[in-house]
Amino acid sequence: MMKLVSIFFQEIQFILKEKKNLLFLFFLPILYAAFFGYVYSAESLKYIPVVVLDQDQSSASRSLVSAFADSERFDIVAVVETQEEYEKVLDCEDALVGIGIPSDFAKHIKTGIGSSVIVTSNGKNLMYPNSALSFAREIITTYNGGLGKKLVEAMGQFPGQAAYTVAPVSMRLRIFNNPTNSYLPFMLPGMVTNGVQIGIMMAVFLAIVREYTNLDLWKENSLLVILFGKIAAYWILSLAGALLAIGFYVFVYNIPFIGSFFDILILYSSFIFAVVTIGMLFSAMAPSVMVPFHPIEFIYFMPAFLYSGYSWPEFSKNLFTQVYAYLLPMNYIADPVRDILLMGFSENIGRNSLILCCFGMAAFVVTGLVCKKRIKTVLLEAEVKI
Numbered sequence: 559m560m561k562l563v564s565i566f567f568q569e570i571q572f573i574l575k576e577k578k579n580l581l582f583l584f585f586l587p588i589l590y591a592a593f594f595g596y597v598y599s600a601e602s603l604k605y606i607p608v609v610v611l612d613q614d615q616s617s618a619s620r621s622l623v624s625a626f627a628d629s630e631r632f633d634i635v636a637v638v639e640t641q642e643e644y645e646k647v648l649d650c651e652d653a654l655v656g657i658g659i660p661s662d663f664a665k666h667i668k669t670g671i672g673s674s675v676i677v678t679s680n681g682k683n684l685m686y687p688n689s690a691l692s693f694a695r696e697i698i699t700t701y702n703g704g705l706g707k708k709l710v711e712a713m714g715q716f717p718g719q720a721a722y723t724v725a726p727v728s729m730r731l732r733i734f735n736n737p738t739n740s741y742l743p744f745m746l747p748g749m750v751t752n753g754v755q756i757g758i759m760m761a762v763f764l765a766i767v768r769e770y771t772n773l774d775l776w777k778e779n780s781l782l783v784i785l786f787g788k789i790a791a792y793w794i795l796s797l798a799g800a801l802l803a804i805g806f807y808v809f810v811y812n813i814p815f816i817g818s819f820f821d822i823l824i825l826y827s828s829f830i831f832a833v834v835t836i837g838m839l840f841s842a843m844a845p846s847v848m849v850p851f852h853p854i855e856f857i858y859f860m861p862a863f864l865y866s867g868y869s870w871p872e873f874s875k876n877l878f879t880q881v882y883a884y885l886l887p888m889n890y891i892a893d894p895v896r897d898i899l900l901m902g903f904s905e906n907i908g909r910n911s912l913i914l915c916c917f918g919m920a921a922f923v924v925t926g927l928v929c930k931k932r933i934k935t936v937l938l939e940a941e942v943k944i
Contacts, residue, residue: 611657613659746811751888758792771936782926785922817904862886
């Protein structure tokens, strides 16, 4: 027992002496709690972009539209007159939720059989249909309990008559791009992409730092040749692994793949180039082979999935989250990949691929500068020893 206690206190002393151990055990969890908590600091979605199709144009329908407009949950960005315009706004994602009011809305309220409102939501991100359903239900319930009853009474109906056997207005939810409302197509593409990123970082940790003592390598090859060779190796293998993972979840879990394989290839090629070169930069800056990583890497990459906006929409991000997301490669691939799979297209493929390539080129240049400086130091030290 005494030996056990002795070993216990020896290890405590070792942990307290090593500042990095304290960083991992205490500071990092607190930092992650702050990072992850700040993403959801708004607690619930607000100002969801909405398009309205009011085919009735009655006082009853306009009152309901006003109820949605007055709610901080929704932001009416378009009011259209035809079904074609309605669907176009939703397809282009100018609005993420649609409110459709039928032409017989007021008539059915007046006759006492009740009417319905169709709430249409983009199912590629389940935050939208789930939130839209919940918030719209709140508004319609309030409408039925207050203004809805007043409208019924104004139209000649009185408490106790047939009009009150059903709610004046009910709601139906229609989901597109994920009609089964399943979490699998929603979550899996992003989780796999994040896994690709983490896998690359774990593999690249030692790529550069382990070579600093290999003097023959630096003497016999140029810096550009070494960096290009290493990046190409990790890029090809990582891309193959990513494509295999996509094939696996498409064919095994039956995730829809509506879009173009070429678009997926372009996005993943640029994304993996960016992540590999950033990983090379971290490896070039690593203190030693024994300590091939730095806590800043975990701070940079681990929150990437949440901060990318994959599960928390862009319009609900606070300013810090938006700025931080711009620095993350995941921010430029997560949503477009899911859009290609579930919707068949993404408007941001070219722009995002270019941004990711710029990330990669910038990281490549800085990696070269870091390596050049450290290699010069190593060679000088070697000459002194000789």
